[in-house]
Structures are given as C-alpha cells and as structure tokens.
Amino acid sequence: MGSKIAIIGTGYVGLTTGACLSHLGHTVVCADVVPGKVESLSRGEVPILEAGLDELVHDGIRDGLLSFVLGAENAVGDAEFVFLCLPTPQGADGAADLSFIKEAAQQIGPYLQPETVVINKSTVPVGSAGEVAKKLERSDVHVVSNPEFLREGTAVDDFLNPDRVVIGADDRGAADRVAALYDKLPGEVLITDPASAETIKYASNAFLATKISFVNAMAAVCEEVGADVQDVVKGMGLDQRIGNRFLVPGPGWGGSCFPKDSHALVRIAENSGYQFGLLRQVIAVNEEQFGRVANKISRFARGSLEGKTIAVWGLTFKAATDDLRDSPSLNIINRLLEVGATVRAYDPAVEDASDVRLAGIEICGDPYEAASGADVLAVLTEWPEFKDLSFEKVGEVIGTKAVVDARNLLDRDAIKGLGFAYDGIGRS
Ligand code: UDX
Numbered sequence: 323m324g325s326k327i328a329i330i331g332t333g334y335v336g337l338t339t340g341a342c343l344s345h346l347g348h349t350v351v352c353a354d355v356v357p358g359k360v361e362s363l364s365r366g367e368v369p370i371l372e373a374g375l376d377e378l379v380h381d382g383i384r385d386g387l388l389s390f391v392l393g394a395e396n397a398v399g400d401a402e403f404v405f406l407c408l409p410t411p412q413g414a415d416g417a418a419d420l421s422f423i424k425e426a427a428q429q430i431g432p433y434l435q436p437e438t439v440v441i442n443k444s445t446v447p448v449g450s451a452g453e454v455a456k457k458l459e460r461s462d463v464h465v466v467s468n469p470e471f472l473r474e475g476t477a478v479d480d481f482l483n484p485d486r487v488v489i490g491a492d493d494r495g496a497a498d499r500v501a502a503l504y505d506k507l508p509g510e511v512l513i514t515d516p517a518s519a520e521t522i523k524y525a526s527n528a529f530l531a532t533k534i535s536f537v538n539a540m541a542a543v544c545e546e547v548g549a550d551v552q553d554v555v556k557g558m559g560l561d562q563r564i565g566n567r568f569l570v571p572g573p574g575w576g577g578s579c580f581p582k583d584s585h586a587l588v589r590i591a592e593n594s595g596y597q598f599g600l601l602r603q604v605i606a607v608n609e610e611q612f613g614r615v616a617n618k619i620s621r622f623a624r625g626s627l628e629g630k631t632i633a634v635w636g637l638t639f640k641a642a643t644d645d646l647r648d649s650p651s652l653n654i655i656n657r658l659l660e661v662g663a664t665v666r667a668y669d670p671a672v673e674d675a676s677d678v679r680l681a682g683i684e685i686c687g688d689p690y691e692a693a694s695g696a697d698v699l700a701v702l703t704e705w706p707e708f709k710d711l712s713f714e715k716v717g718e719v720i721g722t723k724a725v726v727d728a729r730n731l732l733d734r735d736a737i738k739g740l741g742f743a744y745d746g747i748g749r750s
Contacts, residue, residue, distance in 0.1 A: 324348035324387070325503060328401035330394045330426050332363060334370060334477060334578070334645075335443055335470050336407030341375055342481040344382035346506050352390050353397035363390040371644040371671055374478040398430045398438070403503065405468075406454070407443045416585040417593075418447050427457035436462040439496045443470050445523050445583055447590055451490065451516035464496035467516045469523035474577065475642030484509035490519020524590065527583040528601055533568045534575045535607040541571040541748025542614065551748025552730060571747040573650040573702055573728040574611035576639040581605075581648045612650055615700070615728045616657040618745050622698040622724040628662035631721065633696035635689055636703025636729075637669035637680070644671035646679050651702035654728075655683060668692040670705055694719040704729040713740050 324347040329340040332354040340352040354360050359369065366380045382388025391397050398404050406423055413419040423446060434440070440463055442450055455465045467490035472480045487504050489511065491497035497513045504511065514522070541551040551571050559566025575581070584605050591598040623630045639649035646652060655665050659682050666684045668691070675685035686692040689708070693699050693716050701708055708731055717723055723742040725732065730746045738744050 326400050326402050327351070327503075328353065328394075328397035328404045329407055330397065330404065330430070331407040331409070331422075331444075332359060332390065333407065333409065334372065334474055335472060336405070337363075337368070337370070337379070338372065338375060338472055338477040338481055339405055339407055339443060339470070340388060341378035341382055342478060343503065344385070344388040345378050345482070346503070348387065348503065350382065350388050351397040351401070352388070353392070353394045354390070355393065357392055360390045360392045371475075371642070372477055373475060373642065378478060394426050394430050395433045398433050399435075401435070401438060403500070404430060404434070404438060404440045405443045406440065407470075410444050410446055410582075412582040412585055416589040418445065418582065418586045420446060420450060420453060423450065424453060424457045427454045428459075431458040431460050434458070434460060434463050438463045439499055440465045441468045441500060442466070442520075443468055445469060445527075445579065445586075446520060447586060448517050448520045448524075450520060451492075464491065464493050465516075466491040466493075466496050466500050467519040468500055469519060471523075471526065474645055475640065482507060487511045488514065488519050488522050490514045490516040490522075492516060524583055524587040527579055528587050528604070530568050531575055531580045531584050531608070532601070532604045534570075534572070535604040535611075537569045537571045538574065538611045538747070539607050544748040545750065549748075554748070571730065572611075572704070573615045573654060573747070574608045576648040576650040576653070578645060578647045581608075612653045612657065615650075615654050615702070615726065615747075618726045618728075619654075619658060619698050619700050620661070622722075622726060622743060622745065623663075626661075627658055629664075630662075630697040631664045631666060631695055632658050633693040633699040633720070634665055634667040634683075635669070635692065635699065635701045635708050636705055637667055637672050637683075638703050641703055641705045646672070646677065649679075649703075652679055654700070654702060659683070666692045666694075666696065669703065670707060690715055690719055695721045697722050698724045698726060700726040700728060701731055702728050704731050708732070713737050713742065717741065 327348050327350045329336045329352040332352050340350045344350040368376045408422040410418040451465045451467050486509050489497045489500050501511045544551040555569050558564050588598050620627050637651050668686045668689045725744050727746045
C-alpha cells in the first residue's frame with residue numbers, strides 16, 4: 323500500500339517528484355496557485371520538456387494515483403507526507419529567498435494531520451527546516467530535509483535511479499518513514515541531521531560548478547599553450563580519482579540551480595564568518611567564460627560587432643530542456659546585442675518568441691534560416707541534432723564562413739575542410 327502524499331508546487335521539481343512518487347504506487351495530490359496550470363495538468367498536459375514525464379503524468383491520472391488541485395491547503399488534509407517544492411529565487415544580497423516556502427508553511431499548518439512529515443525538497447539555506455517548523459506552528463508534525471538532485475532533461479531518470487537519497491531529520495522515526503517512500507529505488511539512503519542534508523545539496527552543486535569552471539579555465543590555458551582540451555580531459559579522466567564526468571568545457575554553466583546555489587553558498591558561508599574565496603573565484607571564472615565566448619565571436623567578426631549579424635544555434639541553458647533560466651547562451655547574446663550586433667537564433671525547443679528573455683533576438687524556425695547572411699555562426703547549446711546539419715548548406719547561405727563552437731560539438735576537421743574558420747573551447 324502506498325502512502326498519501328501532497329506536493330506543493332508543480333514546477334520542474336514538484337511535478338517530477340509527484341509523477342515519480344505516483345509511479346512508485348503512492349497516492350499523490352499536487353497543488354499549485356495558477357488555475358490554468360492546475361486545469362491543464364489535470365488533463366494530463368505537461369507544460370515542460372522533460373523526458374518520460376508526460377507518460378508518468380498520464381499513467382498516474384489514469385490509475386487514480388495522481389491529481390492536481392488549486393491551493394496548498396486543498397492538497398494536505400489527508401496527507402501523511404507534504405513535499406514543499408517551491409521556488410527559492412536569489413534575493414538581492416545573493417541569499418536564497420525563502421518567502422514562498424514560509425508562506426506555504428504558514429498556509430498549510432492548520433490543515434495538517436498529526437504526525438505528518440513536511441519535507442523540504444527545494445534547495446533551502448541551512449537552518450530552513452527550523453524556519454519551516456516555526457511557520458507551521460505545529461508541535462505534532464515533523465520537518466525533514468530531502469534535497470533533490472535532479473538534472474533537468476533527465477529528471478525522471480535521476481529520480482528513479484538516484485545515486486543517493488539524502489534525508490536530514492532530527493527525528494529518526496520521521497526519517498525512516500521518508501526513506502520508506504523510496505524503498506523500491508536503487509541508491510544509498512543517507513540519514514543525517516537537517517543542517518547536514520541542507521549543506522550536502524549546496525556542496526554538491528558548488529562542487530559540480532567548480533569542476534566545470536576548472537575545465538573552462540584549463541581550456542583557456544590550452545588555448546595559450548597549444549594543447550587540445552578534449553585530449554587533456556580524456557587524459558585526466560582516465561585517472562579514476564578524477565573521472566571524466568562533468569568536465570565538459572563549454573560557454574559556462576547556467577540554469578536554475580548552479581548560479582543561484584553558488585551565490586547562496588557564498589552568502590551562507592560569509593554570514594557564518596567564512597570567506598569562501600574559492601567559490602567566488604569559480605563564479606568569476608564562469609562570468610569570464612561568457613565574455614571569452616563573446617570575444618571569440620567578435621574576433622571572427624573582425625573586431626567590431628556593430629551592424630554585424632550573428633547566427634546562434636541554441637538558446638536553452640543546455641540540451642534536452644526548454645528552460646531559458648540563466649542560460650549562458652542568453653548571457654552571451656546580450657553581450658553581442660549591447661555592442662550593436664543583430665542576432666538571429668534557432669533552438670529546437672524554443673518556439674515562443676514573445677518570451678521577454680528573448681527580447682531583441684530574431685527567432686528563426688530553422689537553423690539554416692538563422693545562418694543565412696550571418697557574419698559568424700555560434701553554437702551555444704549542445705543539441706545533438708546540430709551535429710547532423712549540413713555545413714555544405716550552411717556554407718551556401720552564410721555571409722562569412724566562420725563558426726564559434728562553444729560546445730566543441732561539431733566535426734571540426736570536416737568544417738575546416740569546407741573552408742570555414744573554426745574556433746572551439748580549448749581547441750581551435
Ligand atoms: C543541476 C544539478 O546537476 C542537479 O543535481 C541539481 O539538483 C540541479 O542543478 P541542472 O541545472 O538541470 O542540474 O543542469 P546540469 O546538467 O547540472 O548542468 C548545469 C550547467 O552546467 C549547464 O549550463 C550545463 O551546460 C553546464 N555543464 C554541465 C557544462 O558546461 N559542462 C559539464 O560537464 C556539465
């Protein structure tokens with residue numbers, strides 16, 4: 323017999339968590355505050371691009387295990403577990419803004435059954451379990467931290483095949499009850515105190531961001547010394563202590579987690595008296611990387627970008643998602659627009675040109691159309707289908723045969739063979 327679960331918030335994390343828990347046989351009610359979203363989700367319409375999610379939502383609804391309601395208080399009345407999956411945006415001082423979480427806690431407090439376990443799934447500052455407990459004003463319920471480690475695009479697979487499940491709780495019984503929700507899944511369950519669980523999430527994301535900034539900095543060194551970063555990473559990665567995962571050089575890291583969580587951890591450390599210079603530098607190297615890619619494009623446009631047309635392939639922060647939040651591609655494009663370039667962009671997951679984040683960019687429905695007449699083509703997101711496009715055809719339509727491949731995605735030798743100038747990251 324499954325458990326009764328409420329999910330507050332149907333964003334990437336909440337919807338994936340709800341759909342996957344219903345797939346594991348639990349009865350899940352998901353709440354959101356947007357009426358239109360609740361209606362369309364109730365019809366099985368998933369508003370985000372996430373592999374396998376449509377199917378799980380559809381199956382959950384069909385089997386009567388997954389439903390959607392308006393308002394958190396309408397989801398929690400029967401629940402044994404309540405997952406808080408709400409946004410924790412970056413506040414003005416870099417710290418995570420907890421107001422959505424606190425508001426929801428205050429709202430649901432009066433409706434909870436005794437012994438309910440309220441679970442912080444969102445990435446929250448260390449000490450947030452205590453903050454939520456205060457807002458609930460219920461001494462007969464438990465608050466537990468159970469951070470998510472879901473990558474967008476592969477979130478369903480990450481949920482169902484976790485490397486680990488981390489549960490931070492003061493009450494061992496509550497922790498064991500949360501652990502039981504996942505007992506059909508592989509991966510080690512690690513039970514800690516709440517502060518350690520909250521810290522594990524920040525430490526993991528900061529470490530992954532560090533790996534990427536490290537490899538991007540090494541790519542800059544490779545460019546100076548004439549080495550090829552792809553071979554360097556391969557050679558490093560064969561050392562099993564290092565490994566080759568998450569060492570792919572690119573235009574810098576982005577998305578909904580790394581930028582906000584790395585800033586938040588700097589702030590958390592500083593507030594408690596530790597100057598996290600290493601992490602500050604990791605963030606600085608990332609900012610530098612956006613500028614380095616913009617400079618590569620401008621060099622191919624012979625210095626000045628004023629009046630030049632730049633074709634961009636890829637707008638999302640990485641492939642396999644439609645998410646534009648903190649996308650390196652958009653950061654780089656804005657640098658080009660600021661100095662007078664025209665940007666024509668194509669992305670397989672972006673159709674709605676009315677999104678405010680795309681202001682000033684000409685969105686094209688086809689990659690060749692974007693390249694047409696351009697002074698430089700820049701590949702900024704690693705969509706695999708870009709590898710299969712015809713550079714003979716690009717050569718026929720582009721104004722100047724010049725490509726900046728910020729994901730080292732393309733067949734460099736073939737493209738050079740067609741007479742293109744080519745620049746990658748850490749290899750030219
Ligand atoms: C991340 C974490 O991986 C996940 O565990 C966490 O819970 C949420 O944040 P996500 O933001 O979906 O997931 O994306 P991820 O795949 O981690 O990539 C983040 C950024 O780093 C992207 O911009 C990506 O392009 C970049 N990246 C990733 C690289 O540049 N090189 C790499 O080797 C890996």
